[in-house]
Amino acid sequence: MKDQTTLIIGANSDIAKSLAVEVIKTEQSHLMVITRDSHFYQQEQFNNSDIFLVADYQESTIQKIVTDLNKQLTAPLSQVFICHGLLHSEQVTPEKRLQSLTENAFNEVMTANALTPILWIKNLIPTFKHRLNQKQACKIVVFSARVGSISDNQIGGWYSYRASKAALNMLIKSAAVEFSRTVKNVKLISFHPGTTDTPLSKPFQKNVPEHKLFSSEFVALQLLEIVKNTNIDGEASFVDWQGKTIPW
Ligand SMILES: NC(=O)c1ccc[n+]([C@@H]2O[C@H](COP(=O)([O-])OP(=O)(O)OC[C@H]3O[C@@H](n4cnc5c(N)ncnc54)[C@H](OP(=O)(O)O)[C@@H]3O)[C@@H](O)[C@H]2O)c1
Incomplete structure (x- = not known):
């Protein structure tokens, strides 16, 4: 009996796909995913999952998808994974020097990595407050990165x-x-x-020792365990794949 729902947003991320594969193995949790590319989820193993395909992540799109999702929600949300992350693309290259920073690339990266995740959380607030969820604790994971730590920035x-x-x-x-x-x-x-072998990190893996380059399967299992063992304490946590706290 599926009495909980796991929602994965930005589900075409390699780590998201590994999370999804683990979640559908469980008896307890129904799976809902949101992505701009649903090819992976057309496999038979996802036949009982809800797949929401979006064209973009503008707030009007987010609002519409959340409305549709609420109509289909039969078991309360217990875990939400927001996996958006943009490091490089045809238009974006991570800057080595300040002179390389451009207005367009900065806005694109900020929108994908900061604005879009928080717009999802904002628009899901009524869902968390809904009667289905009143007694259900929900853990929301946003994919950040150690390089986002201000106190840890040495290089x-x-x-x-x-x-x-x-x-x-x-x-x-x-x-x-x-x-x-x-x-x-x-x-x-x-x-x-941690540095995980996905399209996002591909161009930057050269100097990463083999034992420090994780598979997305490993990271997904670590994360599910961390989420299971984390209590609702009214505070935000910033943790790595070992569950170790990172300074903000
Ligand atoms: N891989 C690493 O070494 C590493 C290290 C530190 C942190 N992270 C973080 O982990 C998360 C997952 O990354 P991954 O390695 O699994 O990357 P990935 O396989 O390249 O997946 C990219 C993800 O970002 C979304 N995305 C890409 N461009 C976007 C845009 N312009 N607007 C909104 N969403 C966009 C994709 O959504 P769709 O499903 O719609 O395509 C997908 O969820 C990211 O937040 C990344 O910053 C990764």
């Missing part, structure tokens, strides 16, 4: 990506303060997966 560079993850962390911290008064059954977790 600089990657201006836009660092700033976007630092901004995401601050948004999560502030939301946790508000939620401790208003949405008490929710825990917010900023998660650093």
Whole structure:
């Protein structure tokens, strides 16, 4: 009997796919995913999952999808994973020097990494407060990165990506303060997966020792265990794949 729902947003991320594969193995949790590319989820193993395909992540799209999702929700949300992350693309290259920073790339990275995740959380607030969820604790994980730690920044560079993850962390911290008064059954977790072998890290894996380059399957299992063992305490946490706290 599926009495809980896991929601994975930005589900075409390699780590998200590994999370999804683990979640559908469980008896307890129904799976809902949201992505711009649903090819992976057309496999038979996801026949009982709800797949929401979006064209973009503008707020009007987010609002529409949340409305549709609420109509289909039969078991309360217990875990939400928000996996958006943009480090490089045809238009974006992580900056080694400040001179490389451009307005367009900065705005694109900030939108994907900080604004879009918090817009999902904002629009899901009524869902967390809904009667289905009143007694159900829900853990929300946003994918951050250690380079978003302001106190840990020793080597600089990657201006836009660092700033976007630092901004995401601050948004999560502030939301946790508000939620401790208003949405008490929710825990917010900023998660650093470690360097993981995915398209996002591909161009930057050269100097990473083999034992420090994780598979997405390993990271997904670590994260599910961390989420299971994390209590609802009214505070935001910033943790790595071992569950170790990272300074903000
Ligand atoms: N891999 C690493 O070494 C590493 C290290 C530290 C932190 N992280 C973080 O972990 C998370 C997952 O990354 P991954 O390695 O699994 O990456 P990935 O496989 O490249 O997945 C990229 C993700 O970002 C979303 N995305 C890409 N461009 C976007 C845009 N312009 N607007 C909104 N969403 C966009 C994709 O959503 P769709 O499903 O819609 O395509 C997908 O969820 C990211 O937040 C990343 O920053 C990764």
